[in-house]
Amino acid sequence: MKILVVNPNTTTSMTTKIGAAARAVARPDTEIVATNSRNGPASIQGFLDVANCVPGLLEEVGRHTDVDAIVVACFDDTGVDAVRTLSSLPVLGIGEAAYHAASMIANKFSVITTLSRSVPGLENNLQRYGLAQKCARVRATEIPVLKLEEGDPATLDRIRSEIRASIEQDHSEAIVLGCAGMADLMAKLSDEFGLPVIDGVAAGVTFAEALVNNKLSTSKIGAYSNS
Amino acid sequence: MKILVVNPNTTTSMTTKIGAAARAVARPDTEIVATNSRNGPASIQGFLDVANCVPGLLEEVGRHTDVDAIVVACFDDTGVDAVRTLSSLPVLGIGEAAYHAASMIANKFSVITTLSRSVPGLENNLQRYGLAQKCARVRATEIPVLKLEEGDPATLDRIRSEIRASIEQDHSEAIVLGCAGMADLMAKLSDEFGLPVIDGVAAGVTFAEALVNNKLSTSKIGAYSNS
Amino acid sequence: MKILVVNPNTTTSMTTKIGAAARAVARPDTEIVATNSRNGPASIQGFLDVANCVPGLLEEVGRHTDVDAIVVACFDDTGVDAVRTLSSLPVLGIGEAAYHAASMIANKFSVITTLSRSVPGLENNLQRYGLAQKCARVRATEIPVLKLEEGDPATLDRIRSEIRASIEQDHSEAIVLGCAGMADLMAKLSDEFGLPVIDGVAAGVTFAEALVNNKLSTSKIGAYSNS
Amino acid sequence: MKILVVNPNTTTSMTTKIGAAARAVARPDTEIVATNSRNGPASIQGFLDVANCVPGLLEEVGRHTDVDAIVVACFDDTGVDAVRTLSSLPVLGIGEAAYHAASMIANKFSVITTLSRSVPGLENNLQRYGLAQKCARVRATEIPVLKLEEGDPATLDRIRSEIRASIEQDHSEAIVLGCAGMADLMAKLSDEFGLPVIDGVAAGVTFAEALVNNKLSTSKIGAYSNS
Amino acid sequence: MKILVVNPNTTTSMTTKIGAAARAVARPDTEIVATNSRNGPASIQGFLDVANCVPGLLEEVGRHTDVDAIVVACFDDTGVDAVRTLSSLPVLGIGEAAYHAASMIANKFSVITTLSRSVPGLENNLQRYGLAQKCARVRATEIPVLKLEEGDPATLDRIRSEIRASIEQDHSEAIVLGCAGMADLMAKLSDEFGLPVIDGVAAGVTFAEALVNNKLSTSKIGAYSNS
Amino acid sequence: MKILVVNPNTTTSMTTKIGAAARAVARPDTEIVATNSRNGPASIQGFLDVANCVPGLLEEVGRHTDVDAIVVACFDDTGVDAVRTLSSLPVLGIGEAAYHAASMIANKFSVITTLSRSVPGLENNLQRYGLAQKCARVRATEIPVLKLEEGDPATLDRIRSEIRASIEQDHSEAIVLGCAGMADLMAKLSDEFGLPVIDGVAAGVTFAEALVNNKLSTSKIGAYSNS
Incomplete structure (x- = not known):
């Protein structure tokens, strides 16, 4: 196909x-x-x-x-x-697909996205799909989308720090990476944190x-x- | 796999x-x-x-x-x-899988199941998954599960009549067949009614x-x- | 201003x-x-x-x-x-404005719009604004938007018949006219049915x-x- | 009029x-x-x-x-x-009016009111109007209503500190002043904090x-x- | 006590x-x-x-x-x-008590009350208590409260007809009598319809x-x- | 009886x-x-x-x-x-009974239970009963059920510390003890904290x-x- x-x-x-x-x-x-x-x-x-x-x-x-x-x-x-x-x-x-996948493997998930001003749109989508109740929180890293293309190690550390907060504060059981530009990070972060990390493209x-x-x-x- | x-x-x-x-x-x-x-x-x-x-x-x-x-x-x-x-x-x-599939291809769906007394359990599940808001109605045919094994044409007619009601009264855009025993009817009914009919096993x-x-x-x- | x-x-x-x-x-x-x-x-x-x-x-x-x-x-x-x-x-x-106005003067309202395929978009908006719980039902007349421009008396009768159903079946206390093309009908229909009829433009x-x-x-x- | x-x-x-x-x-x-x-x-x-x-x-x-x-x-x-x-x-x-106004100009708002024991009543109202989902939080200053009449500068500082918390912790985009006795503060606080501050009387x-x-x-x- | x-x-x-x-x-x-x-x-x-x-x-x-x-x-x-x-x-x-009792013995219940204009207040209460999701419908008999004091057999027949509709149309499993003036009817109607009938006073x-x-x-x- | x-x-x-x-x-x-x-x-x-x-x-x-x-x-x-x-x-x-009791005497309550992995099940129940909206939070003490049988004073201190957090952070007005093994603590903790403490068995x-x-x-x- x-x-x-x-x-x-x-x-x-x-x-x-x-x-x-x-x-x-x-x-x-x-x-x-x-x-x-x-x-x-x-x-x-x-x-x-x-x-x-x-x-x-x-x-x-x-x-x-x-x-x-x-x-x-x-x-x-x-x-x-x-x-x-x-x-x-x-x-x-890919947002929709990631939320459905997260709902199939975890009781509660967090989304980690780029800028704060993208958060309300994602929250609206989650509410509309009905999956807001499975989402503990949508977290902004304040990393602009195109910054993700630069491969700066500080960028990955910002994402790591939000994953840590999702686990400790939100009691999330899975992480959804909230930007197509993060598609390459899924496997690495999943291994590192010992919980499912979901990329919407996949x-x-x-x-x-x-x-x-x-x-x-x-x-x-x-x-x-x-x- | x-x-x-x-x-x-x-x-x-x-x-x-x-x-x-x-x-x-x-x-x-x-x-x-x-x-x-x-x-x-x-x-x-x-x-x-x-x-x-x-x-x-x-x-x-x-x-x-x-x-x-x-x-x-x-x-x-x-x-x-x-x-x-x-x-x-x-x-x-398979219930969960069918509801997620229906949510990906239709704005609103109905579930057609067996006995009335199974309806509350399905409604509870839909609510818990968050997908109740995509489900217009869970409809009982009052056909016992094992009756589905007999291949009685009247059984299929009962299902057909609930599909018709789902379209006309619930304005549903897809149908979820709410019993593993209906798994063989998916293709036939989809063609017949011109809308997606979803089997949870598949x-x-x-x-x-x-x-x-x-x-x-x-x-x-x-x-x-x-x- | x-x-x-x-x-x-x-x-x-x-x-x-x-x-x-x-x-x-x-x-x-x-x-x-x-x-x-x-x-x-x-x-x-x-x-x-x-x-x-x-x-x-x-x-x-x-x-x-x-x-x-x-x-x-x-x-x-x-x-x-x-x-x-x-x-x-x-x-x-104007949709948003009409829903807020309806919420200020009635406990429950119905929306009367044009085609069925516009209904889900309006329902999504109502849910997002939080005002879905004040809306008994969004009703389609199946009148295309541009048909409203022709002044056909049958058009007005279709709208009338949905208003009647809103009162009798939905127990609605106010009617929201769900299309800018109905803006001229507000006063006439309000007098005729004895309840508030709301136009979003106004x-x-x-x-x-x-x-x-x-x-x-x-x-x-x-x-x-x-x- | x-x-x-x-x-x-x-x-x-x-x-x-x-x-x-x-x-x-x-x-x-x-x-x-x-x-x-x-x-x-x-x-x-x-x-x-x-x-x-x-x-x-x-x-x-x-x-x-x-x-x-x-x-x-x-x-x-x-x-x-x-x-x-x-x-x-x-x-x-005036509560209702303020919530509707806030919903028209911001995606999310916080309410800043007087005593803790008034909070549940306001939360009940927001839920009933449907606008609870636009309200990030109802915050109590623990200032009694009549204390607002005294013009004590410490009073204004308590309100300021809750506005700051609304922006930083609740990610609110607008502030609703939750008491008629705060009606004179709207313009001043809006200028000071650079976001809409809403008074219900107005x-x-x-x-x-x-x-x-x-x-x-x-x-x-x-x-x-x-x- | x-x-x-x-x-x-x-x-x-x-x-x-x-x-x-x-x-x-x-x-x-x-x-x-x-x-x-x-x-x-x-x-x-x-x-x-x-x-x-x-x-x-x-x-x-x-x-x-x-x-x-x-x-x-x-x-x-x-x-x-x-x-x-x-x-x-x-x-x-007594409304609150009846809703809690109904929630303990049935998956879904209907309320049968007096006039239509009392329905919104009861619906608001159910929503506020959280028990609206267990209530299929609040039905008005259009019998004024004081009419219940007259012992007119037609009154009882109106209530009977709404109980029947609750069972057949709402699929309710228990009935809540929505007026203190109906307190004497509980046992009789429960026997007659073969389902729990709940009086709030009791x-x-x-x-x-x-x-x-x-x-x-x-x-x-x-x-x-x-x- | x-x-x-x-x-x-x-x-x-x-x-x-x-x-x-x-x-x-x-x-x-x-x-x-x-x-x-x-x-x-x-x-x-x-x-x-x-x-x-x-x-x-x-x-x-x-x-x-x-x-x-x-x-x-x-x-x-x-x-x-x-x-x-x-x-x-x-x-x-007993969970259900405790939530109903809490709803009758307080506007908002917290639940204090044993391990984190029991929390989702309790949250699902609260949502299904409709009483989730009265529950500020389900808190885990991370005390295993059978540990409660040992009478260790440190156990009671963990519970005390979560009650304190429920009052201060969740603004809860009543506490539900979320385990049958805590049934003996109700009166003592209620006196100590000056708010209703509810045991589900009772x-x-x-x-x-x-x-x-x-x-x-x-x-x-x-x-x-x-x-």
Whole structure:
């Protein structure tokens, strides 16, 4: 099968990282098409970027018609409802996928994200999906998305310190990494802290495979109908 | 990989059906071990059966130590918390798996189950998972679990009539079949009604594959710790 | 004071109707600037239109820098978060304004909107604002937005019949008209049914006046910060 | 138009302050009638005062029959349901008005009130209005209501310290001043802390103007019917 | 022990019926003091009566200082918070007591009350107590409280018809009689319909006995403190 | 009347303590039958013990057919739904009973229990009963259940320190002791801290008496039907 993984920002180094994370978990016979919007914001931080990246995302989705499922690789799940309305394939946001995965393996989880101003959007999503009650807290590291691309060791230490606080203060049993730019950190941090660390890109790709194998696709009656 | 699919009741014809449903969606290199409890109730209907089937389920799980994931094939998700505490593998109930799948492809779904007295247990589960807000209604057909094994056409008509009511009255966009004994009806009913029809066995097996490929397993700190 | 009322679709006959509804309630010394997006969908029905109209809306907002408050005249409250991030003025969606008004004068209200596929978006908004618990039901008339522009008497009868059902079946005490295109019907229907009928354009304009007179504006720390 | 602003306690210095706050935001052609109960408690702190002040409030409301809207100027919104049942005018409690205003300009707010024993009543109101989910926390200063009348600088410092904690610990984006006796502090504190500070008297008066201009009044079917 | 059962309306025939219901369940060594307010409304229907009966209730409570527990015998639980603040005894409203009893013996219950305009107050109470999720529906019979005193057979038939609807439509497993004036019907209707029928007076008295025997009384720190 | 109080673990010293706590509050004419499971875990800590103790509990219940009510003396309320389905008597879990009692005498309470891994089960119960909104927090002392049997003074100090934190940090007005093994501490700690301290065994027994005197028993239609 063929899965389209679209990064809705225009930063290609993130797309490369996302593609690698996707391929690392995909089945051998799954082809990953990792791409990004051609126009729009370079990173998605806060409600204005969330809105502004959608047209570019929809255009990019429209360029790939021969795929079996779509993963929107922005942790805000921006545009997911619109893509579901446009398409009749299975469509998953990586935030959504990560929350579902966390709910399957832990009683309570924390999310560790970038800037404070992204927190309310993630909290709104969790509430809407019903999974807010499994989430102890959404924590901001105050690391800008693009800073994650620089490989600065201090960045990783900020994330570590929030994971520690999640365990000690929130009594969380699993950690969700709340940005596609953190996709490469999952295994390392899981080993280090001895609890599941979840990356949304990996969760999104494997759940997309699961839906395709189930022959399940976006319902076209009701919310996502387009006629 | 190897996935244990345990039917926690003792009715082997259901186990056969469950095994077939599991194999129909599993990847070629996934081995399905379909089994059932050796002791316990013949079907699970209501809180007393839910409690009584757990020791047999835990014993059966204990007999299979070389597997990569466990699917508990009872729609009440009975014993799932106990299996998660016993094991350190990924563990999924088929009710839980079906609700998560439905939430990924539809804005609102209905569950169609067997007897009225099973409804409160399912509603409690939905509330606890947070997914009650995506579920329009849990509908009872008043068909006993074992009646599903008889292949009576009137049985299918009762299910059809509840699907129709889910669409018209509940405005549901997807249907969850709320009993492992309905696992063979998924494709047929989906075609017939033009909306996704979800079977928990299929959802459970493919999500278990996804978790294993993600290297994600039950968290052993907090709720499911066993030391 | 000067209030910008932006219709985020491109149908100018709706903008005219919205402008009239705004001026009918505004104070004599309030200037209403009624305008619409130059590019984007002709009507907003469902998640795809909701996403697609935002860039045009943001552009149009950017053209009017000398106003004191902004009302987004689409009942889906599309783009309101983005406009709040862009601007530091008070910003109100007409859906949001109508729900707040209804909550101040009635214990329970129903919303009467256009197509079924718009219902989930409105329900999501109500849940997010916290006002879902005051809303008995969101009812679809299955009248497309642009059909409202034709003045067909059958259209009004469909709305009447849903108002009647809201009173009798939902025990609603007030009615919210869930589309900017219904802005002209408020007084007529209120008299006819003997209960408050609320139009979001009117509510939005008067609440915007209230916020300006309170010297209250969008908070620029947290969710809507733009630095 | 003419708006009755009733202080349901008998402390006339508070009524004077409330009247001034009301007039500071009212439109030039709005007449404010600021008055208070003739009998009842001198301040309203806790459930016993809340109950005991209602008869005096209802009597006072009954003395003013030529007004267009009623604002109940006690932050507990005591008696608001009863006044709505007695009257057919628009009726607003100042707590309610402040929460609605805060919800329009911020994603999350904190309330800063007087004594701890008033907190549960405010939390109950927020839950009932649905706006608890927008409120990060209700904070007590442990300053008795009447102490606010003394103009002691230490009083203002206690309020300042809770505002600071709201921003740092609760991540609140706006502050609601939870007592009519704080009505004079709004502008000063807003400037000082760089975020919206909301006074319920001002919010109540301007929203009352908005409802009157909308020709919207308390629904007389259902909860507030009096026949 | 001695339990004060106060009817907060002034209709003595109701007080007699309430006293009889209380004595029918009380232990032989429990003395029931059944009394009513001397001033206030003759029946309590809607928010205005709820507010107006409180002063008379508090006065009546103040007249009986040698009791061990207080039951407020109005199904709206009017004044219960105020009585708890005034007193340091255990205090129970009969609505509250009935909902707790129903939650102990059934998964889901319906409430059958008098007029529609009392429904919102009961729904607010259920939400505040947290027990709304156990209540399928609050049903109005449209029988005024005092009509219950007349013993008209048609009255009983209206109640019967709502019980039937609760079972068939709401799938309720127990019925709460939502008015002190229905206290004499409990046994008869329970036998007739084969499910538990709960009267708040009986529940309130026996739970008050339970609290006294537990040496548990209203907490005087926090919400109900009076210093 | 005769009340069966079953300890679902096999530790007889706990059964003795439970029996004493039950007899201390029961009416003189109430006979307490305090017993425990013959087979199963020695203590119940976490989901695995919760599941494993149920068969022994059901067997033990089946040995006592001449009783009037059943109290399940494990704070996790394990097996309560199954016992209700098996029996037609009133059945109360001691966790459930304690939460209801706390809700009747305080606006907000905290629970103080044994190990962290028992917390999620109690939180799930509170959510399901609807009483989570009255519970400020469930606090773990990290004292294993059987350690409570040793009478170590350090144990009591750990409990004291969590009570202090509940009052100061959670603003709780009452304390629920979250383990049957703490049943002997109720009076002492209540005096010491000046707020109600609730033991579930005592609450369970007195509420069972109350239900029996009300002639109220588990509903046999719906969730707990066994035919």
